Each structure stands twice: as C-alpha cells, then as structure tokens.
Amino acid sequence: MMSHRLIVLLLAVVRRQVASLAHLSLWAEMYGVGQSTISDIKRSKPTLLNFVSVIENEDGSSSRKSMKAATNKDLENAVFMWLLQQCSVGNPISGQILCEKAKILAEKLGCSSFKASNGWIRNFKSRHGIRELDLSGEKLSANSKAADFIEKFKVVADSYSPEFLYNADETGLVWKALPKTTLASKREYSAPEHKVSKYHVTVLRCANSTVSHKIPLLLIGKSKSPRAFKNVKKLPLCYKNQPKAWMTATLFTEWYDKIFIPEVKKHQISLGKEGKVLLIVDHAPTNPTTELLERGNGQFKAIFLPPNVTNLLQPMDQSVIETMKRYYIRQLLRKLLLEGEDKEGVCENHKK
The missing domain is CATH 1.10.10 (Arc Repressor Mutant, subunit A)
Known part of the structure; x- marks a missing residue:
C-alpha cells in the first residue's frame, strides 16, 4: 500500500x-x-x-497504485470496446463471459500465449475501474412492453381530462430506520453499531396527473389502535391495519370505495366539472381486477400497467415515493438528533 x-x-x-x-x-x-x-x-x-x-x-480505477500497462494493448482495447458495446445495449456480462470473449479475440489477433486467468480478469477490472452491478430483473424485457402500453394508453387517455387521470402506488416504509453510514472526524476509527430496524408500514400514495389533487395517504400498520394516535384528534391520513402491514385486495377495494371515489367527487364539485375518472395502478396480486373496480356505469375505471414495467412507467416511481421517504427520514433525524439531544437522548427517543 x-x-x-x-x-x-x-x-x-x-x-x-x-x-x-x-x-x-x-x-x-x-x-x-x-x-x-x-x-x-x-x-x-x-x-x-x-x-x-x-x-x-x-475509465480508470482511482484506487490503482500501479502504473503497469497491459501486456497486449491491442487485445486489451478490443476486449474493453466489446464490453462497452454490450453494456450500451443492456446485455448482462459476467466475468466468465468476458474471459471467453477475450479468448476468441486473442485467437483473432494471433495472441497464442494469452490465458484468460483469474489474475488477468482481476487486473483488467482494476485497470478500467470495472465493477459488478446487480441486475434489476425487469428492465431487459420491459422496454417493448412499455412501448406497446404507451401507444394503447394514448388512445384510452384521449377520452379523459388530465384532471381526472389518477395514479396510485404503494410502498413499504421502515419507519424506525436510521442511516447506514455516518460522518466522523479523522480521530475516530469506528462508529457505534445499532440494530437495523425491521418495523415497517405500507403507504399508498395517489394523485392526479396535473398534481392539483392529492388523495390523503393510506397508511397500513400491524396494530389495530396504535398508541401514537390516541392523542391526535384528526389524522391527516387514512389508517388501516393488517397482520403483516401489507396491502391486500380487500383493503385496496375499501380504500377505492370509501376514500378515492368520495375524494375525487369532492374535487370535481370544487372545480365545477364532471367527467370520467381513470385510475392507473400496478398489475399486482393485491389489486382487484379492472372489472371489479368499475363504478358508476363506467364513470370510475381502473387500468393496470403491464407486468415488469414499474421502473419505466409508474408515475409515482419517478422520484415521488423516493422524495416522500427522504422527507420522512429527514424529519425523523431532526426529531431524534436536534430536538432530542438536550432531553432524553437520541437512543431513548428512538426506542419510543
């Protein structure tokens, strides 16, 4: 070193x-x-x-300590260019596949003494700053499905006002989670450990496409009557309970009938407008079929996104849910670190 x-x-x-x-x-x-x-x-x-x-x-690794170049620069450049081409079209490449391709290119370039050993692949990665990434499992097959859905949705959406196009999506929230990293001075060589919290709830967010109307949050927890709610006169959200704090078809249908439809009707009255309403949701097992969600002789309908295109098409996944979680964590840390430091301490407040 x-x-x-x-x-x-x-x-x-x-x-x-x-x-x-x-x-x-x-x-x-x-x-x-x-x-x-x-x-x-x-x-x-x-x-x-x-x-x-x-x-x-x-494309070099900032952690390199040696300036030693590759033995065969032509082969090195050919393998690296092939890797970049495959990555650009979304093809997954493993170390084993890269070694096999290197052998093929070495034969074409006349490098008879080349061996794609573990040492070669390790040094190749180091020289070019190559790292391994987890595959999403969805994106490779999602593009074509997403394109087909967009074309069909354009036709369907023509008969709806943007004010009455809604999107809903649920997410899990580990509500007691603390950051996994911390800042420290150069005098500190380690940080105190804490258990990773597993206490989670499910939050359903819903809003229209113009963002002029936001449906109150649906919060799903395990407890039937949380103690934290006893001193709150009126919750700014709708709370439901489920043994595992997950969304179910029954809870979704109840939210759809008792929260979503009444809130949308109030919004229509405030605008002085009427019209058909379309709700866009994930194609999840917890959601009822589109036929079971049709209400008012077609005035309220739902449409499902195709499977495995959430990361591409789900509007709530385009930073909306992530932003909500960031705001929540920021307020949690503010309460623990800033408001609680002069009272009972961060750890005691976190336990509560």
Whole structure:
C-alpha cells in the first residue's frame, strides 16, 4: 500500500521544480526518503501526470497504485470496446463471459500465449475501474412492453381530462430506520453499531396527473389502535391495519370505495366539472381486477400497467415515493438528533 506521506511527496515533486542538490537533500530529509527517490519521481513526471490524467478522465480505477500497462494493448482495447458495446445495449456480462470473449479475440489477433486467468480478469477490472452491478430483473424485457402500453394508453387517455387521470402506488416504509453510514472526524476509527430496524408500514400514495389533487395517504400498520394516535384528534391520513402491514385486495377495494371515489367527487364539485375518472395502478396480486373496480356505469375505471414495467412507467416511481421517504427520514433525524439531544437522548427517543 502507498503511504500518505509518499502520496504527498509525489504530488509535491510533480507540481514543483526540484533542481539543485540542496533541494534534493532538503526534500529527502523532509519526507524521510533517499535522494534517489526524489530524482526518480522528478524524472518520471510525464509518466505520472499521464497516469493521473487517464484515471481522472477515462475509465480508470482511482484506487490503482500501479502504473503497469497491459501486456497486449491491442487485445486489451478490443476486449474493453466489446464490453462497452454490450453494456450500451443492456446485455448482462459476467466475468466468465468476458474471459471467453477475450479468448476468441486473442485467437483473432494471433495472441497464442494469452490465458484468460483469474489474475488477468482481476487486473483488467482494476485497470478500467470495472465493477459488478446487480441486475434489476425487469428492465431487459420491459422496454417493448412499455412501448406497446404507451401507444394503447394514448388512445384510452384521449377520452379523459388530465384532471381526472389518477395514479396510485404503494410502498413499504421502515419507519424506525436510521442511516447506514455516518460522518466522523479523522480521530475516530469506528462508529457505534445499532440494530437495523425491521418495523415497517405500507403507504399508498395517489394523485392526479396535473398534481392539483392529492388523495390523503393510506397508511397500513400491524396494530389495530396504535398508541401514537390516541392523542391526535384528526389524522391527516387514512389508517388501516393488517397482520403483516401489507396491502391486500380487500383493503385496496375499501380504500377505492370509501376514500378515492368520495375524494375525487369532492374535487370535481370544487372545480365545477364532471367527467370520467381513470385510475392507473400496478398489475399486482393485491389489486382487484379492472372489472371489479368499475363504478358508476363506467364513470370510475381502473387500468393496470403491464407486468415488469414499474421502473419505466409508474408515475409515482419517478422520484415521488423516493422524495416522500427522504422527507420522512429527514424529519425523523431532526426529531431524534436536534430536538432530542438536550432531553432524553437520541437512543431513548428512538426506542419510543
């Protein structure tokens, strides 16, 4: 590993001129190295600057400590360009597949001595800053389905006012969760651990396409009568309970009939407008069929998104739910860290 003092020395010598022997002696004494080390760094200035430039401006790994290049640059470039092409079209590439492709390219380039060993793939990843990512499992097959749905939806949506196009989506919220990382001073080498909370609720969000009407949140918890609600005269949301705090078809239908439809009708009265209403929801097992959600001789209808296109088409997934969670966590931390620090302490407040 390269020490911090040596890194500072490299930067200093590269950025300044070390001309005389007096300078060499002074710098050698300052950093505790030999004069020959200073001379070698000065002589390698162009190479060092080029190495840093590649790391900062190209696909290099900032954690590299060695400037050693690939044995066969042509093969290296061919494999890397092939990898970039495959990634650009969304093809999943594993280390084993990359090694097999490298062997094929090596044969074409006449590199008979090439072996796609574990050491080669490890060094290849290091030289180019390549990392492994989890596959979403949905995106590869989602694009074509999404395109088909969009074309069909355009035809359906023509008969609805934007004011009466709604989208609803539920999400899990770990309501006692604390951050997994923390800031610390350089004097601290470790952080106190805390158990990862598993207390969760389900939150259903719903709004129209113009964002002029937001349906009150539906909150699903485990407890039938949470103690936290006893001192609240009127909740700014609708609360339901379920043994696992999950959405069910029964709860969704109850929300649809008792919350969604009445709230939409109030909104229509306030606007002085009437019209058909369409609700866009996920194609989830917890949701009833579209036929069971039709009300008022077709005045209220629902349409399901195709399977596996949530990350592409679900409006509430385009940062709306994420933003809600960020606001919630911010308020939770504010209450624990800022409001509670002079009272019972963060840990005691968190337990409550």
